Amino acid sequence: xxxxxxxxxxxxxxxxxxxxxxxxxxxxxxxxxxxxxxxxxxxxxxxxxxxxxxxxxxxxxxxxxxxxxxxxxxxxxxxxxxxxxxxxxxxxxxxxxxxxxxxxxxxxxxxxxxxxxxxxxxxxxxxxxxxxxxxxxxxxxxxxxxxxxxxxxxxxxxxxxxxxxxxxxxxxxxxxxxxxxxxxxxxxxxxxxxxxxxxxxxxxxxxxxxxxxxxxxxxxxxxxxxxxxxxxxxxxxxxxxxxxxxxxxxxxxxxxxxxxxxxxxxxxxxxxxxxxxxxxxxxxxxxxxxxxxxxxxxxxxxxxxxxxxxxxxxxxxxxxxxxxxxxxxxxxxxxxxxxxxxxx
Amino acid sequence: xxxxxxxxxxxxxxxxxxxxxxxxxxxxxxxxxxxxxxxxxxxxxxxxxxxxxxxxxxxxxxxxxxxxxxxxxxxxxxxxxxxxxxxxxxxxxxxxxxxxxxxxxxxxxxxxxxxxxxxxxxxxxxxxxxxxxxxxxxxxxxxxxxxxxxxxxxxxxxxxxxxxxxxxxxxxxxxxxxxxxxxxxxxxxxxxxxxxxxxxxxxxxxxxxxxxxxxxxxxxxxxxxxxxxxxxxxxxxxxxxxxxxxxxxxxxxxxxxxxxxxxxxxxxxxxxxxxxxxxxxxxxxxxxxxxxxxxxx
Numbered sequence: 001x002x003x004x005x006x007x008x009x010x011x012x013x014x015x016x017x018x019x020x021x022x023x024x025x026x027x028x029x030x031x032x033x034x035x036x037x038x039x040x041x042x043x044x045x046x047x048x049x050x051x052x053x054x055x056x057x058x059x060x061x062x063x064x065x066x067x068x069x070x071x072x073x074x075x076x077x078x079x080x081x082x083x084x085x086x087x088x089x090x091x092x093x094x095x096x097x098x099x100x101x102x103x104x105x106x107x108x109x110x111x112x113x114x115x116x117x118x119x120x121x122x123x124x125x126x127x128x129x130x131x132x133x134x135x136x137x138x139x140x141x142x143x144x145x146x147x148x149x150x151x152x153x154x155x156x157x158x159x160x161x162x163x164x165x166x167x168x169x170x171x172x173x174x175x176x177x178x179x180x181x182x183x184x185x186x187x188x189x190x191x192x193x194x195x196x197x198x199x200x201x202x203x204x205x206x207x208x209x210x211x212x213x214x215x216x217x218x219x220x221x222x223x224x225x226x227x228x229x230x231x232x233x234x235x236x237x238x239x240x241x242x243x244x245x246x247x248x249x250x251x252x253x254x255x256x257x258x259x260x261x262x263x264x265x266x267x268x269x270x271x272x273x274x275x276x277x278x279x280x281x282x283x284x285x286x287x288x289x290x291x292x293x294x295x296x297x298x299x300x301x302x303x304x305x306x307x308x309x310x311x312x313x314x315x316x317x318x319x320x321x322x323x324x325x326x327x328x329x330x331x332x333x334x335x336x337x338x339x340x341x342x343x344x
Numbered sequence: 345x346x347x348x349x350x351x352x353x354x355x356x357x358x359x360x361x362x363x364x365x366x367x368x369x370x371x372x373x374x375x376x377x378x379x380x381x382x383x384x385x386x387x388x389x390x391x392x393x394x395x396x397x398x399x400x401x402x403x404x405x406x407x408x409x410x411x412x413x414x415x416x417x418x419x420x421x422x423x424x425x426x427x428x429x430x431x432x433x434x435x436x437x438x439x440x441x442x443x444x445x446x447x448x449x450x451x452x453x454x455x456x457x458x459x460x461x462x463x464x465x466x467x468x469x470x471x472x473x474x475x476x477x478x479x480x481x482x483x484x485x486x487x488x489x490x491x492x493x494x495x496x497x498x499x500x501x502x503x504x505x506x507x508x509x510x511x512x513x514x515x516x517x518x519x520x521x522x523x524x525x526x527x528x529x530x531x532x533x534x535x536x537x538x539x540x541x542x543x544x545x546x547x548x549x550x551x552x553x554x555x556x557x558x559x560x561x562x563x564x565x566x567x568x569x570x571x572x573x574x575x576x577x578x579x580x581x582x583x584x585x586x587x588x589x590x591x592x593x594x595x596x597x598x599x600x601x602x603x604x605x606x607x608x609x610x611x612x613x614x615x616x617x618x619x620x621x622x623x624x625x626x627x628x629x630x631x632x633x634x635x636x637x638x639x640x641x
Contacts, residue, residue: 016533016535016536017533017534017535017538019535020446020450020451020534020535020538021447021451023443024443024444024446024447024450024451025447025451025452026443027439027440027441027443027444027447028443028444028445028447028448028452028460028509029460030440030444030505031440031444031460031463031464031467031505031506031509032459032460032462032463034463034467034502034505035463035466035467035470037478037482038470038474038475038478038502041478041481041482042474042477042478045481109380110380110383110384111380111384113376113377113379113380113381114377114380114381114384116373116377117377117378117380117381121373121374121377121378130381130385132626132630133385133388134384134385135626136388136622136623136626137384137385137387137388139559139560139563139622139625139626140388140391140563140619140622141562141563141564141565141593141596141615141618141619141622142563142564142565142566143563143565143593143596143597143615143618144391144395144563144596144615144618144619145391146596146597147395147596147597147600147611147612147615148387148390148391148394148395150600151394151600152390152394194384194387197384198384201384223361223362225362225366225367225369225370226370226373226374227369227370227373227374228366228369228370230373231373251469254471255469255470255471255472255473255474256471257471257472257473257565257566258565258566258593258597261597262597262600283471283473283474283566284473286473286474286477287473287476287566287569290477290480290569290570302481305477306477306481309473309474309477309478312471312474313470313471313474316469316470316471316474317466317469317470319469320465320466320468320469321466324462324465
């Protein structure tokens with residue numbers, strides 16, 4: 001109640017302001033602190049693996065926990081790991097990059113297409129409805145995507161799509177070969193694509209909607225068709241944000257865990273040799289392996305997973321910083337500055 | 345019928361001046377663009393239909409009143425566990441996130457605000473399994489809490505936090521200068537302006553952000569796998585540490601791999617409940633936004 005009468009009691013008001021400042025400042029410090037703690041804790045945990053594995057971690061395709069049941073230990077640089085243990089992340093990095101690449105190739109044209117449909121080619125009522133469903137898709141839990149992928153997409157790829165593509169496009173490297181169960185690279189890429197389309201669409205749609213009206217009207221005045229306006233005016237102006245949207249989607253695909261885990265076939269020790277091969281991603285491996293890693297008495301398996309987590313963390317952080325940079329470029333885009341001056 | 349709203353002028357002109365080639369290209373673009381809409385909405389529709397049709401056989405009052413036993417039974421434990429985890433996580437994330445957002449927008453110098461905003465944006469991009477792993481090594485093993493409600497909820501809170509913080513930040517940023525100035529001119533202190541004017545008019549934006557974060561938390565699995573664990577039991581007054589908690593997303597991902605029809609039905613039922621919850625959240629968010637924009641006019 002004191003706030004309403006603060007003019008009579010300025011000191012009290014000032015104290016209360018300061019209390020807000022301190023309390024909110026402490027809370028605000030939490031976010032960077034948490035981020036820093038995550039990085040430091042993961043780095044400390046990964047250190048034993050970094051020392052024990054050396055560069056082999058980045059070049060080896062073998063992931064083997066070794067003999068966990070009382071075999072002799074292998075000691076390197078004073079650090080022990082089970083006999084026969086080998087930790088290499090190459091299979092998981094390959095799986096991550098390839099599945100994300102497929103997702104991007106599939107999701108980018110479709111995602112941008114939907115954004116264009118929403119901003120330029122649909123009556124407002126319809127656009128609202130479609131937007132609602134696209135946002136709904138963004139909210140669907142990843143296990144539900146996984147469930148759909150596992151029970152619908154995977155059998156379909158195994159029985160129809162895979163053999164079909166193999167027959168028709170088999171002459172292209174990587175497209176030939178047996179589709180087997182359907183669990184694998186293609187299924188992972190498609191599920192990831194469905195998951196990242198809403199992100200690409202939402203961000204691109206907002207960027208396209210921000211393109212100055214005057215610019216589009218001028219295009220219309222010149223007698224351009226709607227498609228020419230989209231191609232030559234809207235998309236070029238919104239390009240930095242659309243690129244940002246794509247990279248944002250990439251970030252999500254790189255780090256997705258559950259959906260991939262359910263449809264990837266969880267490959268270990270073998271690189272994919274065609275589109276239908278089983279794979280593992282870095283994120284799905286952390287989820288799949290932690291259980292068995294905990295049984296390693298030397299703890300090396302858990303440390304190796306920490307190193308995998310650090311690498312994944314750094315990749316996604318880089319991707320996100322890239323988005324920030326690109327979006328900042330958009331904010332300084334000369335066309336938008338021009339438009340702002342014009343409208344003021 | 346497809347020649348859309350803004351195109352009417354151009355379409356009128358098309359009959360007179362626009363060459364056939366350009367008209368064909370326009371038509372092709374329209375078709376392709378709507379084809380992509382179909383490509384996106386088809387999996388969503390199929391997902392809903394499939395999950396619903398399979399969930400029907402498990403949907404009964406029993407689902408909500410019995411707990412999971414092995415891979416059969418109901419989902420009571422998972423439903424209660426999900427609520428407990430998400431509520432606890434929301435309390436933590438909203439407290440820290442809203443206060444943090446206030447600080448960034450109202451108290452911090454631009455130089456001080458930058459690292460907090462950057463950290464929030466980076467944290468939002470950290471894969472949830474990495475946060476789950478972090479929660480496992482810190483809370484579950486190092487602090488010795490074991491698989492527990494608190495470990496799971498805090499892992500979820502870390503995932504929610506950046507969304508709440510940035511939503512608060514943006515919502516306060518949209519409060520008009522005039523409103524602030526009017527409040528100050530009436531002699532209100534900074535604290536009074538903040539509480540009675542700024543937060544009040546930013547409320548719907550903050551609520552929207554918080555609901556979005558709740559939706560994300562509801563659907564998460566990866567951060568809970570090694571923090572919350574899984575349990576067939578639940579308590580109304582939960583113990584915060586040393587007792588694992590069940591949650592719905594776990595049922596979806598483990599039970600579908602079981603060779604039993606009853607387990608599959610439970611997995612679909614859990615997925616169905618999650619989708620309905622997400623749908624409801626989306627509707628509520630829409631209403632909040634619509635009401636807010638109407639008020640603003």
